Amino acid sequence: MRKMVYDSTDKRATALAQLQDAEGGDPFRILIGTILSHRTKDENTTKATENLFSKYKTPEELASASPAIVRKLIRPSGFYNMKTKNIMIASRQLVEQFGGVVPDNEEDLLKLRAVGRKTANCVLVYAFNKPAIPVDTHVHRISNRLGLVKTKKPEDTEAALVKSVPKRYWLELNDLFVRFGQTTCKPIGPRCDSCTLTGTCEYYRTVVAPKRKAS
Numbered sequence: 001m002r003k004m005v006y007d008s009t010d011k012r013a014t015a016l017a018q019l020q021d022a023e024g025g026d027p028f029r030i031l032i033g034t035i036l037s038h039r040t041k042d043e044n045t046t047k048a049t050e051n052l053f054s055k056y057k058t059p060e061e062l063a064s065a066s067p068a069i070v071r072k073l074i075r076p077s078g079f080y081n082m083k084t085k086n087i088m089i090a091s092r093q094l095v096e097q098f099g100g101v102v103p104d105n106e107e108d109l110l111k112l113r114a115v116g117r118k119t120a121n122c123v124l125v126y127a128f129n130k131p132a133i134p135v136d137t138h139v140h141r142i143s144n145r146l147g148l149v150k151t152k153k154p155e156d157t158e159a160a161l162v163k164s165v166p167k168r169y170w171l172e173l174n175d176l177f178v179r180f181g182q183t184t185c186k187p188i189g190p191r192c193d194s195c196t197l198t199g200t201c202e203y204y205r206t207v208v209a210p211k212r213k214a215s
Contacts, residue, residue: 014178015042019049020126027102027127028059028094032087034122035114036077042182048077059100063091086114104128117155122174131170133161138181139174145185147202 019033032052037045051073056062062070070084077083090113094100102123103109109120121134133139135154139161143149149160165173184191190203198204 014175014182015045015049016122016126017175018042018046025127025129027104027123029053030127031090031102031109031112031115031119031123032062034119034126035087035090036074036083038079038083038114038119040078044076044078048074051076059091059094063088063095083114089113090115102127104130106132117158121158125171125174129171131167133158133165133170134174135161136174136178137187138185139177141187142177142181142185145190145201145203146197147200 015037016030016034019030029049033045033049036048036052040048052062052070055069055073056065065088067084067088070088071080074080074083074087093112094102097111098108103112104124104127106117106120106124109115109123110117115123118134118136121132124130124132125134135143135158137154140151140154140157143157143161144151148164149157151157151160161173181187184195192198192201192204192208195201195204198208
């Protein structure tokens with residue numbers, strides 16, 4: 001795996017890394033925080049989780065909470081009606097099926113409401129320190145731009161990275177790629193001028209460099 005270097009002046013941590021640090025890697029809070037992070041920005045996830053966990057701290061409490069109060073607390077995360085339903089159902093599942101304990105394996109995690117492979121892998125990495133590769137939009141985009149994979153779907157990216165990236169890097173990969181995607185390899189207007197990977201980046205070589213040469 002090539003060494004990734006991003007802007008060292010940017011000290012932001014991803015929402016899940018912040019949650020991991022603030023909550024000591026509490027599996028329940030990592031799980032709920034990951035569900036709340038769907039389709040929103042990190043700063044919105046952080047605000048929503050801070051609001052929610054200031055009032056509800058366990059699966060039992062959230063499972064029996066007032067939906068109206070939960071909606072208000074997580075409003076910053078967006079899609080709060082759907083997310084309220086999802087996190088309350090997931091909490092009830094934890095209580096009824098798993099004794100209030102978040103599973104530490106992918107098979108059981110995938111049984112929970114609103115938990116797909118990315119969310120399950122996030123819980124394994126950030127809550128249980130178990131090697132996995134959570135593939136979000138940043139990981140999918142950057143892996144393809146660099147030429148590490150040639151895939152159309154995130155699940156295909158995960159499968160390809162699992163085969164090609166040594167397992168010793170899996171725990172760090174998501175956080176590293178997300179920060180790199182937020183600061184340098186952005187979806188629109190990637191900062192190629194400040195990137196140290198242009199010499200080996202397929203996107204730069206095949207898209208950016210020819211355009212600059214033509215102009």
